[in-house]
Amino acid sequence: MTNPAIEIQGLTKDYPVGFWRKRMCRSLDYLTLRVEEGETFGFLGPNGAGKTTTMKLLMGLIFPTAGTARVRGRSIEDVRMHREIGYMPEQPYFYDYLTARELLEYFARFFGYSAVERRERVTRFLELVGLTTASDVQLRKFSKGMLQRVGIAQAILHDPQVVFLDEPMSGLDPVGRREVRDIILNLKRQGRTVFFSTHILSDAEMLCDRVGVLVGGKLRGVGAPEELVSMEVLGMEILFEVRAGSAPPTSMAERATHTGNRYRVEVAEADLYSALEELRSCEARILSLAPLRPSLEDYFLKLVGREQAMQPPTEVSLV
Amino acid sequence: MSTHTLKLTSHLRSVALAVVAVPLLFVAIAALQARIDVLSAPVTQDKEELLLRSASLLKKLSLGYDPLLADIYWTRAVQYYGTRLQNRSGSFELLAPLLNIAATLDPKLLIVYQFGGIFLSDHPPGGAGRPDLAVELVKRGITANPNEWRLYYDLGFIYYTRLKDYQKASQAFLEGSETPAAPIWMKVMAARVAENGESLETSRFIWAELYDSTKDESVRKTALEHVQGLDAEIALKRLNQVSELYWKKFGRFPTSMQELRSAGLVQGDLKDPAGYPYAMGPHGIPQLDTHSSVKIESNQRKP
Amino acid sequence: MSTMPAVVAVNTFREAVRDRVLYNLIIFALMMIGGAILVGEISIGVHQMVIVNLGLSAISIFGIIMAIFIGVGLVHKEMEKRTLYSLLAKPIRRWEFLVGKFAGLLLTLLVNTALMTLGLTGALYYVSRTFQRSDVAILVAVYFILLELALITALALFFSCFSSPMLSTLYTLGIYVAGVFAPDIKGVSEYTQSPAMAAGARFVYYLLPNFHNFNVIAAAAHGETIPFTLIWHNTLYAALYVILILVAASAVFSGRNLK
Numbered sequence: 001m002t003n004p005a006i007e008i009q010g011l012t013k014d015y016p017v018g019f020w021r022k023r024m025c026r027s028l029d030y031l032t033l034r035v036e037e038g039e040t041f042g043f044l045g046p047n048g049a050g051k052t053t054t055m056k057l058l059m060g061l062i063f064p065t066a067g068t069a070r071v072r073g074r075s076i077e078d079v080r081m082h083r084e085i086g087y088m089p090e091q092p093y094f095y096d097y098l099t100a101r102e103l104l105e106y107f108a109r110f111f112g113y114s115a116v117e118r119r120e121r122v123t124r125f126l127e128l129v130g131l132t133t134a135s136d137v138q139l140r141k142f143s144k145g146m147l148q149r150v151g152i153a154q155a156i157l158h159d160p161q162v163v164f165l166d167e168p169m170s171g172l173d174p175v176g177r178r179e180v181r182d183i184i185l186n187l188k189r190q191g192r193t194v195f196f197s198t199h200i201l202s203d204a205e206m207l208c209d210r211v212g213v214l215v216g217g218k219l220r221g222v223g224a225p226e227e228l229v230s231m232e233v234l235g236m237e238i239l240f241e242v243r244a245g246s247a248p249p250t251s252m253a254e255r256a257t258h259t260g261n262r263y264r265v266e267v268a269e270a271d272l273y274s275a276l277e278e279l280r281s282c283e284a285r286i287l288s289l290a291p292l293r294p295s296l297e298d299y300f301l302k303l304v305g306r307e308q309a310m311q312p313p314t315e316v317s318l319v
Numbered sequence: 320m321s322t323h324t325l326k327l328t329s330h331l332r333s334v335a336l337a338v339v340a341v342p343l344l345f346v347a348i349a350a351l352q353a354r355i356d357v358l359s360a361p362v363t364q365d366k367e368e369l370l371l372r373s374a375s376l377l378k379k380l381s382l383g384y385d386p387l388l389a390d391i392y393w394t395r396a397v398q399y400y401g402t403r404l405q406n407r408s409g410s411f412e413l414l415a416p417l418l419n420i421a422a423t424l425d426p427k428l429l430i431v432y433q434f435g436g437i438f439l440s441d442h443p444p445g446g447a448g449r450p451d452l453a454v455e456l457v458k459r460g461i462t463a464n465p466n467e468w469r470l471y472y473d474l475g476f477i478y479y480t481r482l483k484d485y486q487k488a489s490q491a492f493l494e495g496s497e498t499p500a501a502p503i504w505m506k507v508m509a510a511r512v513a514e515n516g517e518s519l520e521t522s523r524f525i526w527a528e529l530y531d532s533t534k535d536e537s538v539r540k541t542a543l544e545h546v547q548g549l550d551a552e553i554a555l556k557r558l559n560q561v562s563e564l565y566w567k568k569f570g571r572f573p574t575s576m577q578e579l580r581s582a583g584l585v586q587g588d589l590k591d592p593a594g595y596p597y598a599m600g601p602h603g604i605p606q607l608d609t610h611s612s613v614k615i616e617s618n619q620r621k622p
Numbered sequence: 623m624s625t626m627p628a629v630v631a632v633n634t635f636r637e638a639v640r641d642r643v644l645y646n647l648i649i650f651a652l653m654m655i656g657g658a659i660l661v662g663e664i665s666i667g668v669h670q671m672v673i674v675n676l677g678l679s680a681i682s683i684f685g686i687i688m689a690i691f692i693g694v695g696l697v698h699k700e701m702e703k704r705t706l707y708s709l710l711a712k713p714i715r716r717w718e719f720l721v722g723k724f725a726g727l728l729l730t731l732l733v734n735t736a737l738m739t740l741g742l743t744g745a746l747y748y749v750s751r752t753f754q755r756s757d758v759a760i761l762v763a764v765y766f767i768l769l770e771l772a773l774i775t776a777l778a779l780f781f782s783c784f785s786s787p788m789l790s791t792l793y794t795l796g797i798y799v800a801g802v803f804a805p806d807i808k809g810v811s812e813y814t815q816s817p818a819m820a821a822g823a824r825f826v827y828y829l830l831p832n833f834h835n836f837n838v839i840a841a842a843a844h845g846e847t848i849p850f851t852l853i854w855h856n857t858l859y860a861a862l863y864v865i866l867i868l869v870a871a872s873a874v875f876s877g878r879n880l881k
Contacts, residue, residue, distance in 0.1 A: 059711045062879040063330070077328055079715050087711035093704045095633070097640045109629045110712040154708060330877035333717065337873035344866040349828035351859045355835055356808075358852050391806055398809050 003073040005162050005193035006035035006058075011067035013053055027053045029217040030067065035195060035210075037161075040188050042204035043197040045214035046304055051197040052090050054214070055166050059087050071162055083111065086160035090167045090197075092151035096140035100131050100150050103139060104157060111158045125153040130179065144171040152183060163187055165196035169203060181207060201296045211296070213303055220303050225296050234294065235266050239287040240279055249278040266292060389425030392417055396431075400438055400537065404445070411447035415439055415456070422459055429467060430535055432460035436473040437529075437538055440481040445541065450481040468505065469532070471495025476525055479512060489513035519556065523549040547592035548615045551607060554589070555615075558597060558605035561585055565603065572603025626714045627722035634726020635733075638692055648734055651684040652741045659745050670750055671843045677742040678763050678839045685735055685771045686798070689727070693778025694790035696723045701880055710880075717872040724779050724868060731771045739764050762853065763842035769860040770836040774798060776867040777831075783875040801833035831863055 013028040028050045035041045045051050056062045058069055058076055074081035094103050104122040113121065126135045129149035134142070139150065148171055156163055168184075169177045184207055187194050198204055204211050205225050212222040221228055241261050242248055248256055248263055252275070256265040263284075267275045269291075279286065396417035403411055418435040421428060438446040440453035457474045464470060475491035478484045489512040496505035504524075511521055523546060530542035561584050565573045568582065576599050579585045589597050595608035607613055638644060658676040697720070700706040709719070739761075746757070777797055781790035800807075804827060811823035835856055838848055 056707075056880070059707075061707060061710055063877070079329075079713055082711060082713040085711070087708065089704065089707040089711075091704075092708060094708065095637065095705055097637055098633075106629070106633050107708070107712060110626065110714055112625075151708070329715070333869075333873045333876040337869050340869050341866055344862055344869075345829065348859060348862050348866070351855060351862065352828055352832055352835075355832075355852070355855050355859060358849065358855060359835065391803070394806060394809060394813075398813060401813065 002037065003070075004034045005037045005039065006033070006041075006069070006071055006195060008033040008054075008058075008069045009067055011054065011057055011069055012065045013050075013057060013062065014065045027217050028057070028064075031214075031219055033212060033219060033222065035193060037193055038188075038191050039209045040184065040194045040207055041196075042208035042211040043195065043214065044199065044201065044204055044211055044300065045197070046199065049214040050217040051214055052166055053217075055087070055089075055164055055197065058164065083158075084161045086155035086158065086163045088151040088155040088163075088165045088168060090170070091144075092147055094139050094147065094150060094154075097138060099136045099138055100126060100142070100146075100153075101135040103150065104154055107154045108157060121157055125157040128183070129153045145173065145176050148172055148176070148180075152180065156183075156187070160192070162193040162195065165194065167198060168196055169198060169200055177203070201300055205296045213300060215304055221299075228296065228299050234292040235268050236272050237264065237266050237288075237290050237292050238275065238279070239264050239289075241285040241287055243283055243285075246282060246284075248284065249275075249282055251275075251278060262287065385424040386428075389421045389428055389431075392421040392424065393428060393431055396421060396434070397535075397537065400434075407444055410443075411438075414447050415449065415452045418456060419459075422456065422463075426460070426463035429460065429464065429469065432457050432470055433473050433533065434535060434538060436477050437541065440477045441541070442481075450477055453477050453481070466498050466500075468495045468498040468501035471498065472505070472528070475508075475512075476529070479517070479525060480522070483517065485512050485516040519549055519553050523553065544614060547613050551591045551611075551613045552615050554591065554597065555605050555607070558585075558589070562599075562603040562605060573599055574603075575599045576605075626718040627725055630714070630719055630722025631725035631729060634696070634723050635729045638727065638730040641692075643691070644688065644730075644734070647684050647688055648737060651680050651738050654680040655738070655741050655745050659749060670746065673742070673745055673749060674760060674843045675839060677745065678760070678767070678842060681735060681738045681742065681764065682767045682770070682839070684738070685731055685767060686774055688734060689731055689771045689774040690778050690791055690794050692727055692730070693775050694782050694785075694787040694794065696727060696779050697782040697875065698785070698787055698790070704880075706880060716876045717868075720779065720783075720868060720871055720875060724775060724864075727775050727779075728772055731775065732768065735764060735768060735771070757845070759838075759842040759845050759847060762848050763838050765853070766836040766838050766856065769856060770833060772864055773831050773833070773860055773867075776864045776871075780867050780871040780874070783871050783878065797831065798833060801831045802837075804830060804832040804834045832859075835859065 008031055011028060011031040012026065014024040014026050017023050017025045031050075031054060043051050043054070053062070057064050058071065060076055060082075069076045071081050072084050074084075095106075098106065101122055104125065105118055108118045108121060123132075123135075126132050129152055131146065131149055131153070134146060139147070142150065148168070152165070152168060155165065165184075168180050172180060181203065184194055184196070188207075208225060210222065210224050211228065213220045213228075240248075240263055242263065244261065247253065248258075248265075252263070252265045252267075256263040258264070265275075276286075396414060399417060400411065400414055403414075415435070418431050418439070421431045422435075425431075435456040436453050439456065440446060440448075440450035442448045454474065454477055457470060457477065460467075460470045461474065471491050471494050475488045475495065478488035478491060489509045492505050492509035492512060495501055496509060508521070508524070511518075515521070526542050526545040526549060530539055530546055533539055533542065558579075561579055562573055564584060565579060565582060573579050573582075576585070576589060576597060578599075591597060591607055591611055591613050593612045595611040595613075598606050598608050600606040607615070655673075655677045658673045658680075700709070706719075710716070742760070743757075746760075774794060778790060778794045781793050785793065807823055807830070808827045811820045811827060814820050814823065841848060
């Protein structure tokens, strides 16, 4: 049996809160999770659910109250594990007196490359994230989006097998997001494991082999997006356009929404063909026909809503 | 399970290393420091003070913490005197500069003047043998504290005891007696010194007054020695007079204290302040026991 | 493994070099040394002594200011600004990071001190037009200043691991001042009447870093040679103490949760 890429067992983190730091607040509650090699795993959850906490625990920036974790068979306490992983923190912050190139060169030094190889790598990855023109500008002058790109570059420039990205799309414009998506897809194609957290569900749906939903520090659901979301078809959505001056069929008129001449109506699956017949008779133009399935968002909202309705923020008392 | 366990082995390793290494290192460092103290004694001892002989520069550098610095220099002066005394090296070159610096930094630190007055003027090995510097220092103190009767006393002390200048001594006592809170006997002292010059009784009074009033250990010690010495001298002087009476009576000098006792001229055990009995020397001149630790300044011999 | 601290050190040096405040300090120090030339035109002998005294004191003071000013932020700044997040994700151990920061600042101080010493030698040459054998004492004094700076840097770094820059400055400065007056503490232990006080004072005396050991400025001013055994002992003292502080800092920092 091969080693999973990431193996988390009962990982827990409590924080002392209150003026006298006596009460404990549990921000991660016995997280147990397994990610296989080559998987792209999406870590979802509302703000404050514990996603960043999980990443920081795996990186050794903070220490667990309980539980263990291994990456590629190595404990997270083993410094050698860091050779094989890349990490991009949420809202990355770097030495602002360095230029992008200098920063990447600095980080590259930790991996023992020769000077020539270092320079070549840095140039290549600067190009990959689209920062070639800005490579000799001091980081203090970079916009948030540019810093995000530097963040990705420094995470992957040593070709790590497992890549951890904390909210990699945040702060990027649609072009940037597209580029990040492409980078992730490329990593996937190279057979690397990608573990990223996000709250943009459409990205998760599109990119991930599996997702995990974290709510209030607890893992509430793990699986492939299509497994989590039932395949049940809820109905059909029809987009159509009526001819100028005409009205839509009366049976649909009330239920449909429209802008100008374009209408949208939902019909039960059984009624699909009769509805199409009605539209044909008034010579409406069909623009699109699509089955309605619950989306990951619905699943997500359902989970979150239920969770938050069920219990107040978890507090663990000091034993 | 306890909610606060840090099971991270790398942290535990660092803590374990610290717990073991830190005390060991401290021991090694302390041992090194002891060696360094021994090695650097000749290098740093005097030289460090030389730069700062300029007291006024030091005052400017001290950024307003003058009295604190004055205390430090005062302490150093005392240490300097103490170590030199122990080592019997004989020279007290830096004593005057150290005391002067302390006095510049805090002119109201009265003990500085008294200490300097006594130990600068005392002849080696007990002091620097520089009564002139002592006078200068005390006069500075008087200028800064004109109403402190004690300083006039210290000045008079130097003139009387060391310089044997009874006129100036009397003058000092007189001036001091005119300050507020001066004790009554100062005027009496002034008169007596002017009249008689040096006398054992006056000397004893002066040293005893010093012993009673001073707070400094070194001063007390030397004052006690002098008082004991003078007590012994006064006793010896009286015994000498008794010895002469004996001669008048018996036509010869007494050969022992016992003979004086048998003749009824003295009573009881006569011991000096250190507890040794007085002995009778040749020609009927009483002396201290050879083992006695009492020191007397002068040898008053009568033909 | 052993190259990690060096990597961090070089970057720390680069950061210091790009900090404008440092240049102001150096220029100010050089001005002081230059000004010493104007001070006291009495005779060549005394003139030289004054320049050496003032010059070495300036090098010492400015070195200490730099050591504390940068030192107290060494770790704290990286934790506050979160630059440490991406750094610690690399294959570097926490103690390697600390040693690297220490070495980087020490390197900075070395370079700055060297520059200022050059200025001092220049001023001396200008005044006396010769080099004498006694000038070696000045180099020894500068070496001792560097030992002193190493200790101060280590202290500042230690406090930087868990304390804000302002508090770290106070603690470091406090220990330094106490260390300068070490012989007086020893004096208390020798001349006090109470044995408890004597024992306490002696304990504190050996515990505190003895900065007085490193002050040979007066000796250098007189061109005296400092015995090699003393140089060696003081080097060992500084080295052991620095190691002690770094071990303690590592113990503190390796368990610290970053915010």
